[in-house]
């Protein structure tokens with residue numbers, strides 16, 4: 258039977274609960290335990306797929322096609338395990354399932370209530386993650402902060418789990434903030450005390466506190482927190498601000514958080530195998546050159562909208578010993594800029610990631626044209642591939658009116674068109690082509706050179722596709738279709754072999770990159786960009 262670690266947060270949002278949960282999971286895995294992770298998001302959307310990336314950040318996609326919170330990206334990058342549909346549960350999913358059961362008559366005449374029906378549903382999701390993953394330990398993060406109206410039903414469910422399973426099977430980590438007050442020049446513990454009191458009001462007793470703080474805390478501060486919060490002093494863990502999030506597991510390791518958890522679970526400690534992670538941190542600390550990459554997108558005002566893309570660029574940088582400097586280019590602004598050189602002239606590589614809708618697409622096309630005409634290494638992802646096709650069709654093949662039916666349903670030359678099985682789709686949520694699909698690579702192409710295999714599995718999130726009616730004419734002008742989904746005859750990768758590095762894919766490679774194992778397409782892109790001085 259699995260044991261459960263719950264990570265809650267208080268005082269403010271944005272404390273890095275997701276990184277804390279991931280770091281704990283990494284440490285437990287390093288001691289030979291099979292771990293699995295899960296996130297509860299209290300909002301009413303069934304999933305974040307319909308949310309604006311500028312508000313919510315990127316949508317992360319699991320291999321089985323779930324659109325999830327971006328924290329799942331951190332989880333996968335830290336623990337290097339593939340998560341699935343049991344890993345991201347929202348209030349929307351819980352309510353929907355309870356209401357569906359009620360309509361189906363499953364509650365046999367009962368009045369359906371918050372407690373026990375909603376809370377039972379939540380508890381079942383926790384146990385389902387444990388049972389279906391076969392994990393020794395499941396780490397569940399609760400989104401939001403204690404005290405939020407939306408998170409009450411989740412906390413009530415955790416209270417019941419803590420009571421039912423007991424402290425040998427559950428461990429509660431509460432993340433708080435210790436602010437530094439300038440003037441009096443001291444760290445303050447009161448917000449932490451108040452937040453723990455709020456958690457206790459919900460009936461939950463934290464086993465450890467992870468305190469985000471700008472400076473290491475003194476024994477005196479820890480004693481005070483321990484006294485007011487009923488947590489042993491060694492279970493008050495500092496989370497001091499770091500340069501790089503990947504350092505955090507090692508910081509927690511020094512403070513023995515994993516040992517504290519295993520002791521409470523009465524599980525053997527075993528030796529932590531962390532050499533590979535220490536080596537990674539050493540690499541990150543000693544990166545030599547800097548490579549400038551221009552990221553052209555319409556959600557650039559919130560960098561989290563491209564979180565996995567940025568992480569993937571960095572991972573590739575670790576492989577080639579370079580720091581990545583990102584030039585954030587707003588694609589909509591680029592549309593009206595005459596002197597594109599002023600924006601892109603120092604760039605060593607251009608990346609155009611995914612996106613939806615018309616706004617900013619002509620700016621992205623402008624950047625792609627610039628990459629093609631100046632032979633600057635280019636990587637296009639999803640919408641980035643579709644726009645590279647449009648640019649090539651217009652400027653190289655002379656198909657002036659080439660576009661996507663996403664931007665203009667009546668376009669004369671739909672080089673990108675709605676997929677056949679999307680034509681009958683009515684609901685927007687959860688109906689894109691999602692998750693893993695196989696792709697076959699053509700030999701003697703850039704893709705084949707870096708993947709070093711002919712069958713690959715990649716994650717998708719799109720509704721439109723390359724229109725095969727235009728394959729011949731584009732091919733005749735030099736475009737190579739190096740990756741194809743053979744079952745559905747869908748174009749997955751395009752390349753321009755006459756250039757140093759021009760490649761774009763319909764899928765999202767950024768979801769499969771890991772800090773110690775960069776994705777082949779990002780690796781090849783950063784290598785070419787590094788060489789492009």
Ligand code: GLN
Pocket residue numbers: 610611612613614638639640641663718719720721722
């Ligand atoms: N909007 C495009 C489509 O739906 C691309 C999607 C994306 O970039 N994720 O096909």
